[in-house]
Amino acid sequence: MCKINNEFLIEEANRCLNCKNARCQQACPINTDIAKVISLFKEEKYDEAGDILFRNNPMSLVCSLICPFENQCMGSCIRGIKGEPVDFPKIENFLMDRYLKNNNINIEGNNNKNIAIIGAGPAGLTVAFILGRKGYNITIFDEREEMGGMLRYGIPSYRLPKDNIDLLEKKLLEIRVIFKGNIKFNENLNNIRENFDAVFMGTGTWLPKELSIEGINKENVLYAVDFLKNDINLGSNKTVVVVGAGNVAMDAARTALRQGNKAVIVYRRGIEDSPATKLEINEALEDGVEFMTFNSPVAIVDNGIVLDKTQYIEMEDKSKKLVTVENSRFIYECDNVIIAVSQKSEFDLISLRNSGFNEENGVFFAGDLLTGPQTVVKAAVGGKQAALDMEKYLMRKE
Numbered sequence: 492m493c494k495i496n497n498e499f500l501i502e503e504a505n506r507c508l509n510c511k512n513a514r515c516q517q518a519c520p521i522n523t524d525i526a527k528v529i530s531l532f533k534e535e536k537y538d539e540a541g542d543i544l545f546r547n548n549p550m551s552l553v554c555s556l557i558c559p560f561e562n563q564c565m566g567s568c569i570r571g572i573k574g575e576p577v578d579f580p581k582i583e584n585f586l587m588d589r590y591l592k593n594n595n596i597n598i599e600g601n602n603n604k605n606i607a608i609i610g611a612g613p614a615g616l617t618v619a620f621i622l623g624r625k626g627y628n629i630t631i632f633d634e635r636e637e638m639g640g641m642l643r644y645g646i647p648s649y650r651l652p653k654d655n656i657d658l659l660e661k662k663l664l665e666i667r668v669i670f671k672g673n674i675k676f677n678e679n680l681n682n683i684r685e686n687f688d689a690v691f692m693g694t695g696t697w698l699p700k701e702l703s704i705e706g707i708n709k710e711n712v713l714y715a716v717d718f719l720k721n722d723i724n725l726g727s728n729k730t731v732v733v734v735g736a737g738n739v740a741m742d743a744a745r746t747a748l749r750q751g752n753k754a755v756i757v758y759r760r761g762i763e764d765s766p767a768t769k770l771e772i773n774e775a776l777e778d779g780v781e782f783m784t785f786n787s788p789v790a791i792v793d794n795g796i797v798l799d800k801t802q803y804i805e806m807e808d809k810s811k812k813l814v815t816v817e818n819s820r821f822i823y824e825c826d827n828v829i830i831a832v833s834q835k836s837e838f839d840l841i842s843l844r845n846s847g848f849n850e851e852n853g854v855f856f857a858g859d860l861l862t863g864p865q866t867v868v869k870a871a872v873g874g875k876q877a878a879l880d881m882e883k884y885l886m887r888k889e
């Protein structure tokens with residue numbers, strides 16, 4: 492047994508009260524048995540703890556780095572009521588990193604069925620781990636060269652270092668998962684469905700939701716998902732406006748800042764209304780991202796973005812309504828505008844299902860394609876459910 496020498500982790504584990512009906516677990520979307528994992532950590536049973544984490548959530552390593560903890564385990568920890576919550580994600584990260592680096596993942600079943608996974612993001616990888624371990628023959632298809640989906644191509648590496656995805660990829664190879672990159676989904680869907688016993692689709696939401704304002708097609712405008720996916724370098728010493736205030740907007744602004752630019756988030760509501768997590772907002776502020784709240788974009792012009800000021804007014808029924816402030820229009824000068832108002836899927840689920848790509852015919856869905864843009868842990872939850880449903884389907888077919 493190897494002793495760890497990380498006082499912080501030991502201190503955090505010792506602060507855990509090992510609660511019955513633990514609030515942290517209840518707040519975890521994938522129901523991680525945090526109290527048990529921390530107990531095993533304290534007993535130095537690191538592999539056992541890692542095994543519990545990984546079996547429950549194959550994306551545990553990633554989740555330990557990028558989950559919105561403040562809304563989940565840490566935000567609900569009983570220790571947080573009067574002080575600091577237990578920093579479980581750091582313990583989880585230590586355990587998962589160690590577990591995946593020191594242990595082989597084994598095939599534990601003998602199911603001779605062929606499964607296709609279309610989309611190598613967190614939902615697809617979760618299905619691959621669960622069913623691959625059970626002995627199914629898994630082939631993952633993706634449009635990009637490498638696996639990981641949003642994990643590799645959407646989340647900047649300062650938040651999620653890519654060696655974590657490489658490690659997961661290595662583990663998938665151990666259970667004989669085959670990866671085929673550079674495959675155009677649209678052109679191959681029928682072919683894939685015909686040649687596999689069951690298909691999982693988790694193709695994500697890679698298309699930006701457009702913003703219909705004047706000037707949107709100007710050269711200096713780009714969409715956050717493209718900016719992040721294609722690692723576009725804007726150059727330095729520029730003023731970059733990011734429109735939107737979700738986590739992708741924060742990622743885009745912080746990435747532009749790291750390229751040596753001034754990054755400004757423009758949002759038509761207040762910061763407290765922002766869909767990004769507090770942690771993401773605080774980290775963006777700490778990095779030096781500026782926020783221009785209560786400003787609504789009207790048009791993009793050669794030298795900047797045209798904005799209207801906005802404000803809340805109280806209605807008769809006491810509800811708030813966001814309105815434009817009269818005669819408040821102005822140009823905020825900038826070099827680039829990045830639009831980050833949300834993403835959508837390239838596939839319409841209803842049409843897909845109507846054309847025969849449905850559960851009845853052995854095609855299952857999860858992840859952002861099914862739910863719209865969500866967190867990694869929610870994609871893993873969806874992937875777990877899809878894996879269960881696919882097994883049931885395959886057993887029925889036998």
Ligand code: SF4
Binds near residue numbers: 568579
């Ligand atoms: S709520 Fe906090 S103290 Fe209780 S089990 Fe979870 S981490 Fe430990």
